[in-house]
Amino acid sequence: MQTKKQSFIEALTNTAIGFFISYASTFLIFPLVGVSTTASTNLMVTIYFTIISILRSYTLRRIFNKTRNKN
Template sequence: MKQSRAMSLVEAVVNVAIGYGFAVVTQILVFPIFGLHTTLAQNLKMGAVFTVVSIARSYVLRRLFEAIRVR
């Protein structure tokens, strides 16, 4: 059975939210290992930037592969 558009949207939103959370937690744990000390607010902002970049990358790659498939 095919996934509905609504469930596809829910899956995408949950995926992005979980990815954002993982990014922020990873930054909090890894940055100090490299001598980088940031505030929670800075980590949240950087996580948001990485999330936007990730969404854009995923979109571009999906469109590219769809163009290849159509050829």
């Protein structure tokens, strides 16, 4: 079983790697769908989605840990 701190560190590490992939992807994907942005706009969008991803990943990990301990 993971502690809350371990869950957070795992979620943060996973998301940090995803952050760089997502940021780079915005320069490729946005123009493909006709969205014109700047590097700073891409960064802000990536930051917002990164925060959401950390919260989602941490919450799911805690739910799975709680569910596993009930069995």
